[in-house]
Amino acid sequence: MQSSEHDSSIGARAPDPQKAGLILDITTTDRWDLVLEQGFSWLLRGFALSIVVVLVWMSWVIFQQARPAIQQFGLKFLWSQDWDVPGLTFGALPYIYGTLVTSAIALILAIPVGIAVALVSSENFLPLWLRSPLGFLVELIAAIPSVIVGLWGIFVLIPFLQPLQQGLYRYLNWLPLFGTEPYGPGMLPAGVILGIMVLPTIAAISRDVLLAVPGELRSASMSLGATRWETIFKLLLPAGASGILGAVMLGLGRALGETMAVTMVIGNSPQISASLLDLGYTIPAVLANEFAEALDNLHIGALMYLALILFAITLLVNIIAVLLVRLMGQQGGISTRVEPTINTGADQPQRLLP
C-alpha cells in the first residue's frame, strides 16, 4: 500500500467505485507479511515455553546434583536425623522440622495481624487518605531486603525478645513448648522474623480480597441491623475465606523459602526439640551455610537433596495456593483481585495497583 492511496481527498470520491478505479483489493497478501505474522506468533509461543523449560530444567539440574545422595540414602533421608559431614551420613528431618515449625510460628503470628491490617486498611475505620498509606507502609516491609531484616533481628529483635523468652521459660516451662532455657537465637525469634516478613503478603492479598466484596453487600448487611464487626465476621470473612486462605498459602510458601534473615537468628543447630525456645535449623539456612564449601559429592548431593525437598514443598504449597484461588474463582467467590497479586516467593508481593 502506497501513499498514492491518499492522493485524492475524501471529497473527490467518485460515485461509481469501479469507474473511478478505486482500489478494492482485499485479497492480496504480502507473503513476507504473512511470514512475519506467523513468525511472531510462534516466537511468542517459544518464549512462553521457555518459562516451562526453566522449571523443568531447574528440577532436572537439582535432581541430577542430588543423585549421589538419593542413591545412597533413598527415602530414609527424609526421616533420618543424622547430619554428620565427616562421617558422610546425612538426614533431613531436623531441617524439615525446623523449616516447618518456624513457618508455622510465622503463620500463627502473621494471620491475625495480617487480617487486622487488611481490615483496617480496607474497611472504613479510617478516612481514605489514611487508609491507603497504611497499606503501603505495611507493604514496605516486603521491600526491605531480607539480609537487612536479619541484621535488625540480630541487633534489635533478639535482645528485645530475650526477656519475653526468659519469662516464657520461667512461668511456662511445664509446657514442652517452652521447656528449655532460651539461648537468645532460636526457633521462636526465627518464627517472629518470618512472621514479620510474610505479613505484607497476607495483608496485601487479604486486603484485595476484602476490597473485591461489593460495597452494596456491606450496606445490605448493615441495613439488616448488623454491626460493623458482625458484618465482617458473618459476611466479609466468609465471602473472602478461600482468597484469604490462598494468601496464607502464598505467605507460607514465602516463609518456607526465606533464607538470610532466618540463618541469622535461628542458631543453626540441627536438632529436633519440642521447645520453641530451643535452637533449630532450616533447609535454606543449611544451604546458605554449607553449600559453598561442601567438598564431597555426597555432601553436595545431600544439600541438593535438601534443596529438592524444599523445592517440592514450596511447589506443593504454591500449587495448592493457585488451585485454591482458582477453585474460588469458579465458585463465583470473591476472586477478582487475587490472581493479579503475584506471590514472589521470598521477597515481596508485587501488586499492580496501589
Next chain:
Amino acid sequence: MKFPQTNPPHKPTNPLGAASPAAPIPGLLPALKAKQLSFYYGSQKALEDVSLDIYHGQVTAIIGPSGCGKSTFIKALNRIGELEGKVRVEGAVEFFGQNIYSHRINLNRLRRQIGMVFQKPNPFPMSIYDNVAYGVRIGGRYSRTELDAIVESALSSAALWNEVKDNLHKSALGLSGGQQQRLCIARALAVKPQVLLMDEPASALDPISTMKIEELIHTLSQELTIAIVTHNMQQASRVSHYTAFFSTDEGRIGQMIEFGPTAEIFTAPTHPRTQDYVEGRFG
C-alpha cells in the same frame, strides 16, 4: 407517526414499496451484500439467514430491539466479530462482489476498506495526532508533510479540526466524550475506507454531541457508504436513507424482518412487527 426526514434519498425510492428483504433496488450498487448470513457464537446461534444489501453511497440504518443481533450483524461485515470469541459464520458477505469470508481474504486489507466506529468512544492512549495517524502509519511509510495533510483532512472531515488543531499533540484521552467519538471517526476516515460501519456511535453521548455526530454522518454520506446500528428510531429516521429492521424470533435468534427506504419503514411498514416497533408498541 411521522418523523422529519432531513435526508432526501438521493436515489429514487423503491417503487415497489415493500420489497422482500433480498430484492435488489434498481440503480443502486450494493457495497456490501449479505447473503443468507447466519452467525454463531460458539454453538449459540445469534443471527439467522440475513440477506441485506448495504448500498454504495447510502446510509443504511439497522434498528431493532436489544438482543436482535444488529451489532452482531454489523460486526460480521468487516469480520471484526471473530476477534471477540469463537464464532462461526454461514452464508456469505460480498464486498463489491468479493466474498469476504473466502479464505483468500486478507483481513487487514479488508478492514481498512471497511472502517468501524464503536459504541463507546475508544481513542488510543496517545496524542490526537497519533490517533489519527495510527491507521495510516500501519499501512505504509509517509513523510511528515503527507501525514500532516492526511491528519488535517481526516479531522476536518470529522468536524473536529477547528476544536483540536492547537492541541494535536495532547493526549486524546483529555477530549470530551463527543470529541473522542468524532476523533474515532476521523481515525477511521484517515485510512480512506469505502464503507464506515457505526455501532450505536452516539449511544454513550449527550444530546448535543449526538446531534453533532448525526450532522457529521449526514455530511459524510455524501462521500461514503455508511451502515449505522442504532436503537434510537428518531436517529435512524434522521440520518439514514434505508432502514433494516431486525428482531428476534421465539428462539431468541436474530433475524431481519424488513428492509426499505427509511421513510417507508417508518411511515408504512409492511410487516406487523415492524409496525409495532416503530409505533412503540414493543421493543
Next chain:
Amino acid sequence: MAFPTTNLQRTATTSAVTAAFVFGPFLTAIAQAVPLTGAGATFPEPLYQRYASEIKKVYPDLQINYQGIGSGGGIKQLTAGTVDFGASDTAMTNEEAAKVSRGVIYVPTAGGAVAVVYNLPGVNNLKLSRKTLPAIFSGQITRWNDSRIVADNPGVRLPAQPIRLATRADSSGTTFIFTNHLSAIDPYFKGRIGANKAPRWTRNSLKAKGNPGVAQIVKRTPGAVGYVESSFSKTNRLQTAQVQAKNGSYVAPTVQAANQALQAVQFDSDNRVDFTKLGDPANGYPITGLTWIMVYKQYADPAKADSVKRMVQWILTRGQALNSSLEYTQIPQSTANRVVQAVQSGVGVSTAATGSGR
C-alpha cells in the same frame, strides 16, 4: 515508523543509554591486568585483605581478590579450578591434593592462636584447665557453676547459667585447630568428637558462619562459650579465657605466646606440618595453628603464573611484617625462604591447565 514518538522507542533508547552508562566503567575495569582470585579460610581473611591492599602499592597491576568462605570452601574451589589460589587452615591431605590435576604447592603464610571466648558479665579472666575445656565442649559440663570450673577459678562467683556452646556452621580450619588440640589432650573428646573441620558436636550448639559469626553469637548470647581466631576476640572485645598449657601454666592467646608455641613446629619438605605434633605444644599458647594458601603448579596464563610468584614472594618477605600488627604469628625465616624457592621453581605455565584461566 518514521519518527520516534512512541513510548516504546523512548524506553528502548533510555535502556540502551542506561546500559551503556552501567557497563562503561565496567568495561574499563576489564582492561586492567591479571587479577588473582582466591577463596578459603576466614581465619586469615583480615590479613589477606591487608596483603591485597599493600601489595598493590608495590605491584600496581597485581590485584588480589580474596573471599573468606571457609577452609573447606577454599579446598573445594581449588579442586574445582574456580579460583587461582585456595586458602585453608589445614593444608590439604595427600588424598585431596591428588584430585588437583594441576598440582599444588603449599604456602604457609601465618599462624595464629585460637581464643576461647565466653560471655559471662562480671567474670573476667576465666581459667579453663586441660580437663575442663574438653569436658565443656564434649558436653560433660553444662553449667557455668559446675564444680570443675569452680575449681579452676577459686574465688570467682560463677553464675548458675547453662553453658551455651558456639561453634561453626561451616567447615572450618579454626575448628580443626581447636578440636585438634582438644583431641590431643583428652581421649574422651578424641573418641567422641575428634579433630575435624566440621565435627559432630555431641551437644547442641549455636552455629554461625565464619569466625565473625561465632564472635557475634558469643557477644550477643549470655552464657555462651566459643572459639575464634584471636584477632577476632580482640577486635570484638570479647571475654577471653586463659587455657592451661602442657606445663600447667595458664596462658592467654597473645602473639608472643603463639609464636612460642610455633617455634617447636617442624615443617615437612612440602611445607606442611604434622598436626598431631601441633596439637599440644610444649610451650606457649596451646591452641595454635597455621594457615596456608595453596597455589597450582601450572597456570594456563603466563601472566597469572608470574603474578602468583610475585604474590608469594611478597607475602613471605615484606608481608610478614604485617602479621603481628594484626595478631598473627610469622612464618620462621628459614621456612619462608624455602617456600619462596619452591614457588619460584615449581610454578609454571601449561596450556593443559584449564579451568579458571582466562
Next chain:
Amino acid sequence: MTATPTNSDPKSLAAELLHPLPLGRTWFTYGMTAIAFGLTGLALIPLLAILIEILRQGLPHLTPEVFVSLPAPAGVTDVPNGFANAILGTLIMVTIATLLSIPFGVMTGIFLSELGRGAAASGPVQTVASFVRFIATILSGVPSIIAGVFAWGVIVQTMKGFSALAGGFALAIIMLPIVTLTTEEALKLVPDSQRLASAALGANRRQTTFRIAVTSALSGITTGILLAVARAAGETAPLLFTALGSLTWPDGLLKPAPSLSVLIFNYSQSPFVEQTELAWTASAVLVGLVLLTSILSRFFTRRRLKIR
C-alpha cells in the same frame, strides 16, 4: 438481634431506636475495633523499628566517599572506606538479570495476554497459555536460594567459576516470573475495545500488540520490571554461591562480582567496627535504592490509572 417492635405505637418505636444495643454487641464492636487497631499498630512497629535502626546506624557514616571508594582493608582506618564496587556489582548483575529476563518475561506476558486469552485463543493455545500461567505463578513462589542452587549447577559448575554472569542468571530466574505475570496483568488492563479499534483500522496482530497493547501497558510493564529489579537488587542468598563477592572492582562477567547485599551480610558479622558501620551504611543505601524503585513503580502505576 434486637427485639423487633411489636406494635406501631410511636413512643415505643422511639424508645426502641434510642435503646442501645445489648451490652455484649456493643463491647464486641469496641473490643474488636481495639484489637484490629492494636494488631495493625503491632504490624507497623517492626517496619518503623527497622527503618529507624537503618537511619540511625546508617546515616551518620553516609559520606560521599562511600560511593566512590573501595572497601578499606580490615583494621586500616586512615584510608577512604566505601562500597562503590558493590554498588557497581549490584548494578551489573541486576542489569544482566534484567536483560535476560525482560525479553523472556515480557514476550511470555504478551503471549499469555494477547494469544492465550479471550477470543483470539483457540482451544490448544488457551490450554497452553493457562499451563504457562500456572507454571509462571509456581515459579514465582520458588525460593530464591533454589534459584541460586540452580544457577550454581548450571553456570558455576560448568564454567568452573563464580561469576557475575552466574549471579545475574540466578537473579534473572527470580525476576522472570514477576516480569511475566505483571506484563500480563498490565496488558489485561488495556481495554479490548482498543484492540478491536486497531484491528478495524487494518492492523495485524503484531501491529496491534506492539503499537496499541504494549504501548498502552508500557507503564504497567515498567512497574513490573521495576518491582522485579527491586526484588533482585535486595537478594543475598542466591548470590552467596554464584557471584561469591569481591573486594575490588568487578572484573569481567566471568569473574566473581561484589554486591551490596553480600557485602552487608559479610560485614554485618565483622569484628571490625568500621566494617559493621559500613554494613549499616550499605543497608541504608540498599534500602534507599529498593524503596526508591518500589515507590517509583507506584508512581508509574498511579499515573497510568489517572489516564484511564
